[in-house]
Amino acid sequence: MAHDAAHLGKQQVYEQFENIDQQNESYLVGMWSFLVTEVMFFGVLLFSYVLYRWQYQDYFYTIHKLLDVNMGAVNTVILLSSSYSMVLAVHFAQIKKRSAQLSALLFTIGCAFGFLIIKYFEYSHKIHAGLVPGPKFVWPAVDNPELMANVPASVAQMFFSLYFAMTGLHGIHVIVGILILGTLSFLVWRKSSLVEDYMITEMIGLYWHFVDLVWIFLFPLFYLMPR
Amino acid sequence: MSNVVEKKNQKDSHMEEKNYITTDYTLKSWFITKDHKRIAMLYLVTVLIFFFVGSVAAGFVRFELTSPNGQFLESETYNRMFTAHGVVMIFFFLLVAIPAVLGNFLLPLMIGARDLAFPKLNLLSYYLFLGGALFGVTALVTGGVDTGWTFYTPLSSMYSNSQVVLTLTGAFIAGFSSISTAVNFIVTIHKMRAPGLTWFRLPLFVWAHYATSVIILLGTPVVAITLALVAVERLLHIGVFSPEYGGDPVLFQHMFWFYSHPAVYIMILPAMGVINEVIACFSRNRIFGYKFIAASSLAIAALGFLVWGHHMFVSSESYYQAAFFSLMSFLVAIPSAIKVFNWSATLYKGMIYVTTPMAYAIGFLGLFVIGGLTGLYCSCLATDEHLTGTYFIVAHFHYVMVGGTIMAFLAGIHFWWPKMTGRLYPESWGKIGMLIIFSGFHMTFMPQFIVGFLGMPRRYHYYYFAPEFQIYHVLSTAGAGVLAIGFMIPVVYLILSLKHGAKAPQNPWNAKGLEWEKVDAVPTTHNFHEIPVVNEPAYNYSIDDEPPIEAEKTRLGVVRESN
Ligand code: HEM
Ligand SMILES: [Cu+2]
Numbered sequence: 110m111a112h113d114a115a116h117l118g119k120q121q122v123y124e125q126f127e128n129i130d131q132q133n134e135s136y137l138v139g140m141w142s143f144l145v146t147e148v149m150f151f152g153v154l155l156f157s158y159v160l161y162r163w164q165y166q167d168y169f170y171t172i173h174k175l176l177d178v179n180m181g182a183v184n185t186v187i188l189l190s191s192s193y194s195m196v197l198a199v200h201f202a203q204i205k206k207r208s209a210q211l212s213a214l215l216f217t218i219g220c221a222f223g224f225l226i227i228k229y230f231e232y233s234h235k236i237h238a239g240l241v242p243g244p245k246f247v248w249p250a251v252d253n254p255e256l257m258a259n260v261p262a263s264v265a266q267m268f269f270s271l272y273f274a275m276t277g278l279h280g281i282h283v284i285v286g287i288l289i290l291g292t293l294s295f296l297v298w299r300k301s302s303l304v305e306d307y308m309i310t311e312m313i314g315l316y317w318h319f320v321d322l323v324w325i326f327l328f329p330l331f332y333l334m335p336r
Numbered sequence: 337m338s339n340v341v342e343k344k345n346q347k348d349s350h351m352e353e354k355n356y357i358t359t360d361y362t363l364k365s366w367f368i369t370k371d372h373k374r375i376a377m378l379y380l381v382t383v384l385i386f387f388f389v390g391s392v393a394a395g396f397v398r399f400e401l402t403s404p405n406g407q408f409l410e411s412e413t414y415n416r417m418f419t420a421h422g423v424v425m426i427f428f429f430l431l432v433a434i435p436a437v438l439g440n441f442l443l444p445l446m447i448g449a450r451d452l453a454f455p456k457l458n459l460l461s462y463y464l465f466l467g468g469a470l471f472g473v474t475a476l477v478t479g480g481v482d483t484g485w486t487f488y489t490p491l492s493s494m495y496s497n498s499q500v501v502l503t504l505t506g507a508f509i510a511g512f513s514s515i516s517t518a519v520n521f522i523v524t525i526h527k528m529r530a531p532g533l534t535w536f537r538l539p540l541f542v543w544a545h546y547a548t549s550v551i552i553l554l555g556t557p558v559v560a561i562t563l564a565l566v567a568v569e570r571l572l573h574i575g576v577f578s579p580e581y582g583g584d585p586v587l588f589q590h591m592f593w594f595y596s597h598p599a600v601y602i603m604i605l606p607a608m609g610v611i612n613e614v615i616a617c618f619s620r621n622r623i624f625g626y627k628f629i630a631a632s633s634l635a636i637a638a639l640g641f642l643v644w645g646h647h648m649f650v651s652s653e654s655y656y657q658a659a660f661f662s663l664m665s666f667l668v669a670i671p672s673a674i675k676v677f678n679w680s681a682t683l684y685k686g687m688i689y690v691t692t693p694m695a696y697a698i699g700f701l702g703l704f705v706i707g708g709l710t711g712l713y714c715s716c717l718a719t720d721e722h723l724t725g726t727y728f729i730v731a732h733f734h735y736v737m738v739g740g741t742i743m744a745f746l747a748g749i750h751f752w753w754p755k756m757t758g759r760l761y762p763e764s765w766g767k768i769g770m771l772i773i774f775s776g777f778h779m780t781f782m783p784q785f786i787v788g789f790l791g792m793p794r795r796y797h798y799y800y801f802a803p804e805f806q807i808y809h810v811l812s813t814a815g816a817g818v819l820a821i822g823f824m825i826p827v828v829y830l831i832l833s834l835k836h837g838a839k840a841p842q843n844p845w846n847a848k849g850l851e852w853e854k855v856d857a858v859p860t861t862h863n864f865h866e867i868p869v870v871n872e873p874a875y876n877y878s879i880d881d882e883p884p885i886e887a888e889k890t891r892l893g894v895v896r897e898s899n
Contacts, residue, residue, distance in 0.1 A: 125444075125451035125528075127867065135453040135527045142519045142553055149557035153565075153591060157576045160587065242581055243573030267582035270574045274565065277574075 121302065133308050140312045144319055151323055154275050158330060161267055168264045173334045175240070175252055176272070177231060181332035184227050185324065191220030192321045199314045202307035207297055210310070214294040217317065221287045228280055241273070242266035275327055282320045289313055355758070355858035370455035371861055375462050376441035377756070382462075383433050384827075386469065389476075390424035391820065393417050398813040404800040414797040415482035416498065422485030424476075427507050428469050430741055431599065434606035436465070436517060438748045439545045441756060443521060445851035446539050448530025448870065450862045453523040461516035468510030475502035484795060486596070489577040489588040493569040504567045511560040514602075518552035521545055530850070532870035539849055539874050540629050544609025547633035551598045551605075551640065559595030562588065589651055593644035601640045603737055604704075605633055607744030608675055611697050614747050615679050616875040617847040618694035618884075619686025623875050625678040632671035639668040649720050658717055665715030672708050676701065687879040691845075692766030696747035699774050703739025707732060710785070727788030731781045739777060746773070746826060753830065754840030755851060758858035761833045765825065773822035779815025783808040845884040848876050 126132040162169050198213035239247025248265050249257035257265070293313055296304045304310065356373045359365075366374060396417045400406050406414065440458065444451055452458050475481060481503045483492040492500050525546050529538070566588070569575030577583045616623050623629060645653060645661030653661070679701060688694070710732040713719045723729060753761055787808035792799060799805050843852040851859075854868040 123455075124862065125449065125453065125455060131527055135523045138526050139454060139519050139523045142522050145553050146515050146519075146557045149554055150561050153558050153561045156591075157587060160584075161576070161582070165582070241573075242575065261582070263580060263582035265582075266580075267576065270576055270581055270583075273574050274568065274576070278561075 129306075133306070136308050136312060140315050144315065147319060151275075151278070151326075154271070154278065155326070158271050158275065161271065165264050165267070168260045169268055170334050170336055171256060171260050172265055172268045173331060174256070175250055176332050177234075178332045180227050180231050181328050184224050185328050187220045187223050187227075188321045188324050191217045191224075192318055194220070195314045195317045199307065199311050202304070202310040207300065211294060211297050214290055214297065218287055218290050218294065221283050221290070224283060225280065225287075228276070235269070240265075240269050242270050272331055276331070279320070279323050279327060282323070286317055286320050289316065353860055355856060356861050357758070357858060359861055368459070370451070370459055372440050372444055372452050372455065372458055373756075373859060375458050376437050376439075378462055379432065379436040379440060379465070382466065382469070383429050383437065386424050386428040387433075389473075390421050390429055391823070393421035393424065394816065395820070397421060398809075398816045400797065401799075401809040402806070402813050404798060404803045404806055406797050409797075411797045412482065413480075415484075415795070416480030418795060419481045419484050420476055423472060423481065423503060423507070425737075426485055426599075426603075427510055428465075428472060430603045430737055431510075431514060432465060433745050434610065434741065434748065435521070435545060435548055435602075436461075438610065438745075438752065439521065439548075439606060440517070442752065442851055443524060443542065443545060444528070445755075445855055445859060445863055446542055446849060447525065447528060447533055448850050448854070448864065448868050449524060449528040450864065450867075452520045453528060454520050457516050457520055461513040461520070464509055464513035464516065468506045468508070468513060471502055471506030471509060475499035475506060478502070486592060487563065487566060487588075488592075489566060489569075489585040490579070493566045493575060493577050493588075494580075501567045501570055504563045508560050508563055508567075511556045511563075514552050514556050518549035518556075521549040522553070525549075530868050530870055536627065536630070537870055537873050538630075539609075540612035540623060540626070540633075541606075541609035543630040543633050544605045544612070547637040548602050548605045550634075551602050551637050554641065555595040555598040555602070558591060559599070562591040562595070586648070586652055589648050590644065593647045594641070597644040597647065598637070598640040600733070600736070601636055603741045605636065607700070607741045608633070610744045610748035610751070611679065611700055613847075613849070614693045614697040614751050615682055616877060617751070617845050618689045618691055618697075619683050620689075620877045620879045620881050621682050621686035621875075622873075622877060623678065624681035624684075625674075626874065628674055629678050632674045635671040636668065639664065639671070643668050643715075646715050646720070649717060650724055662715055662717045662720075666712065669708060669712055669715070672704075676705060676708075685879075687881075687883075689884060690767075691750075691884070692761070692763060692770060693747045693751035695767055695770045696743050696750065699770065700740060700743040700747065703735055703743060703777070707735030707737075707739055710735065723788065725793055727784045727792045727794055729788065730794050731784035731788055734781045734784070738781070743773075746770070749826075749830070751845070752851075753833070754844045754857070755855070755859070757834055757837075758840050759833045759837030760840050760844060761826075761837060762829055765829045769822060769825035769829070772818060772825065776815050776818030776820075776822045780812050780819055781815070783811040783815070787812075846882050847884070848874070 122129050122132055126135065194213045194216040198210050198217065201207075201210035201213060235241065238251050239245060240250060243266075246262065246266055246269075248262040249255075249260070250265070290313065293304065293310065356371055366378065369375060369378075396409065397414070400409050400414055400417075409417065440452070443449075476499075479499050481496070481500055482498045483496050483500060487500070487504070492504075525538075525542060565576060569577060573581075575581045575583060577585050577588045579585065612623055612629065643661055643664045645657055646665045649658050649661075690698075710728070714723055714729060714732055750761060750766060753759070787805050788794075790805065790808075791802070792805050792808075799809075840857055842855075842857045845852070850864075850868055850870070855863060
């Protein structure tokens, strides 16, 4: 056990494992299993979305014009860049270039914050316009009352329920991502032995790509509806 | 024989080494332990407390029903009682009882690993469970919930005036505990098997837990998010189920049962895993059709995801949907039946020793057959139109869940008690307890089949419209009393055995399997002195084996020539 660890640098092999390979493979299987549960999480919401969009296609098309495509597009670009910097972070971790890894991680975190700030503006606009479902829902929407007048308020509430539920859950994942990436950067900065091996960075990378991927689905589903 | 002596010597040289219990006695060492065996014990104590809480709620329900007009509870309170019973028993007892206690304890031992792959995650899962359970308990003491364990919308999302959100939060958190355990099991089984332990040499207990973990991975997130959506709908009005928001309440039922039907297999598959081990050991026979049993676990896991609609035959399902789900439900009974036939075939020509675990296992066979077959009455469209929503359903699922899961849980606890605690329990009391539980069980639930068939609806507080039902309810309540006494017996003698029981040898049942053959009488913290190498199939029993010491007294059938 000991000599295996020695020739791979300082990375610790925990006592339940026989050697470093077994440990790393276990990490990967664990991470992928976790991602399966994540897919099922979003899967439920996606299923509801498909169901109601199929039921109310025309209305949903009309309502989706209330969303700001530009903001959505900017956010897509931001997240895609963050995915790229995440890939770089994993790469630098593998070749042990710590400072480059740290900058890549910080850039990723920056993107995540940028995403949230734009989301904040979007959300606050919707909230001011009274588009949060519930007793205080304002309909037809103030932004475009003539067009929206054709749409029943109940359907509009459904649309925004789905919008808030899905982008909200995604937003929570982004926040969690910031926390994890922040911790990782801190460890890299302190040269902790925990991140001696690239495995942890790689797994966090998997998580971050998943979060991006969800947005790649959400963006066209909400912002780019076909007629 | 010489083998045994060798083991003894080997043990002596390790005499000073402490086992997982004696290694540290402080309370703190238990609460921050990362040892899968200690975590299993924490789970054991915790789930038993919840079993007690759930039983008390059941006691109230049964007592109310002894009269057609109720006894002393308000109808509102009655609703809260049966909900409390269902929620506690399902979310905080049955779903975790076998995987988190026996599975946690045994999986690494059975596959020759030093621990689960992620010990800290394992501890976290325990605290998540505890946290979820505390939410559940808080909901109970601050007024309870009245929606039934199924939380149907729009009652749960809009109209119910009770602690729905707290309870949902509890179930949600407990779900994450399940998920972490499942991830841990999957990784451990994939990556940490001892050298030579190929997939088809694994004990079937391990296969069962693998299938269970897959179900948890795919199903639990679905119910978690569904319950979260109900909570969000109640709190923030962001809802997808309420007609006011253009939603469809039946969608909830689909999503709920998409998990909750597979969830019944989360409860029964680990139980079946236990039964394999016990039956093989006490009939000194290889499990008949090993590969079929392993494959049927996976088949159950897969098919189990395609039958949820059988809970919704009367909830606006189209003919085609109903026919599909009915057919699939019949299909899912096939792998279950395969297992039962294979167990029976294993008994055949075996050398059967009726010890307490074996008695429970045989009890399991009988009860599970009744439960499973009545499942077919419920899957058949024409009969289910009549039976759905009656006590027949209640009886069906108690036969599979109490008669199946709890019997198997008890079988497993007795079987592995020597390994878990290093003590032997008293056999005669064990069998007395089993007989009382078995008879109490039938007394409680057999009348429910009849009264349900006659038309008694479930979840009703009053049945003054049909006072002739009273006799069945009284019988059932009396049976519940017997059952309660029955459950107390093992609790008492098992606890006493901790202090007064004889010290268990390393392998009291002369059983096969790494946990018996390669591990000390009570395992050490890291389980194995050195990682074993496996070179034989599972269940390498033969009827000529040395008889189990304890079991010798209890053998049925042919007299063995003395040796
Ligand atoms: C042999 C396989 C089985 C079949 C074909 C089957 C079939 C069914 C059907 C069709 C129903 C719905 C009846 C209705 O509500 O009208 C039902 C209910 C139920 N079954 Fe089974 N079942 C099987 C095994 C099991 C097992 C193994 C368990 C648990 C360990 C279980 C637990 C339940 C529960 C909890 C309900 C009632 C849920 C509720 O409405 O509260 N079943 N079963
Ligand atoms: Cu079902």
